[in-house]
Amino acid sequence: MDDRQRYDQATATLEAPFALLDLAAVRANAADMVRRAGGKPIRVASKSIRSRQVLELIMAMDGFRGVMAFTLPEALWLVERGFSDVLVAYPTADRHALAALAADARAASEITVTVDSPGHLDYLETAISEVHPRHEIRISIDIDAGYVALGGKFRVGALRSPVRDPDQAADLAADIAKRPGLRLVGLMAYEAQIAGVGDAPPGHPAYARAIRLIQARSARELVLRRGRVVNAVRELCDLEFVNGGGTGSIERTVREKAITEVAAGSGFFHPRLFDFYRGFTGHPAALFALPVVRLPSPGVVTVLGGGYLASGPPGPTRLPQPYLPAGLRYTADEAAGEVQTPLLGRPAEDLRIGDRVWFRHAKAGELCERFDTLHLIDGDTLVDSVPTYRGEGRTFL
Structure with a gap:
């Protein structure tokens, strides 16, 4: 079972958008x-x-x-x-x-x-x-x-x-x-x-x-x-x-x-920005799922939400990464949107309304400012759901 299948199976009862650990x-x-x-x-x-x-x-x-x-x-x-x-x-x-x-x-x-x-x-x-x-x-x-x-x-x-x-x-x-x-x-x-x-x-x-x-x-x-x-x-x-x-x-x-x-x-959590080090290799642990809500044209899907930009100098490295299915990319004009995000690429041809696209945030904890719950999986099983700071009503910054 590949990672995408594992994530989908473990969270089959959840409604996207949601965050997973x-x-x-x-x-x-x-x-x-x-x-x-x-x-x-x-x-x-x-x-x-x-x-x-x-x-x-x-x-x-x-x-x-x-x-x-x-x-x-x-x-x-x-x-x-x-x-x-x-x-x-x-x-x-x-x-x-x-x-x-x-x-x-x-x-x-x-x-x-x-x-x-x-x-x-x-x-x-x-x-x-x-x-x-x-x-x-x-x-x-x-x-x-x-x-x-x-x-x-x-x-x-x-x-x-x-x-x-x-x-x-x-x-x-x-x-x-x-x-x-x-x-x-x-x-x-x-x-x-x-x-x-x-x-x-x-x-x-x-x-x-x-x-x-x-x-x-x-x-x-x-x-x-x-x-x-x-x-x-x-x-x-x-x-x-x-x-x-x-x-x-x-x-x-x-x-x-x-x-x-x-x-x-x-x-x-090993977010996207930490993929680019020679000294160590981590495992992506924190992800978020967005649902496909539109099929504008062949080779294009639109997901709900997604504009979760990371702090730091603005630019492409601060965008979330469309992770699974592999091969999706942003459009030049819209990138990650406030309410919807169009994605291009061959995998879009196989996606249907309600399917999930899995993303990785560019940084680690900032993901939790967007979600009130982290759903914890172990293998292909959902084992717990715990609140983020936001989920406990705490917004310190």
Whole structure:
């Protein structure tokens, strides 16, 4: 039985559109990530999952420890629901959530918030100033992991933290130490230009070579700079964790002595953008089915919905992939539409009204912002249906 038949059989009682999660693929992807991590724990990036029950399933597997959340309200909700060791990897400007964090003993002991400037510390202190009694706030510093060359004229990597060098990190660490009620417990540095950029884009060999060259140089620069940053901060305080990496760089990042854990999330679902890495091969695990609702002309079908574009620079790589049956493609004029999506290709000749076309999202967790339920299959059997964040009425972004 091929994958399309398996998906269709397992979900025969469901009405499309709907989202599916293949548990066998998730388990295989998770096992490979653990292998690549070489014994260092993997912190699970919740933005790539966005389902509480699926997070619980993953956290029950060996090799995974802690959650990397994307907002403080999300972290507070996860801890309320029983999760522990939650790192909010992005700075927050949510005054109410900060006050709630300071007022809750368990939340304050389990959640770490991220800063990269004294301005964040000032804002945090103001937000919790009226909380009495209040609990100590755990802090992580975000270090810029971007690659800079040619005297600053060339840069790749996410525009995140202004903290790059050991002195800047040490100065911020010293500032945290002077503020009562704040405690520095960790550092993080996400090398987006390595972990989040596939080094084997199809059909562009010259571009692929350029990516590999830049990634190699960036990795060499970062291993030295990150190590010096960590050493400088450790002279001032004890650190519980130093977090780095992502799905695309696990095996490279764990080789750094300074790193105590890596983060990963997209690798569990293996969305379309993660097909283009030489270092690993994942199994597509998260898909969505759209029903055929029109047959406009020979070789053309129209499906319901489909305009689920991924974040990032706009372009074809951010479109969902018509996956099964293989060989379907978008029209140049309409692409993925708000309410309907026409598809071209020889397989369209065999499709009929009510048949399904299976798609893969370009990214991982963003799929869950479109669906309130993930239907879980194992083999060719539907074993459960669990809510996404949206299905639990939680829209954190």
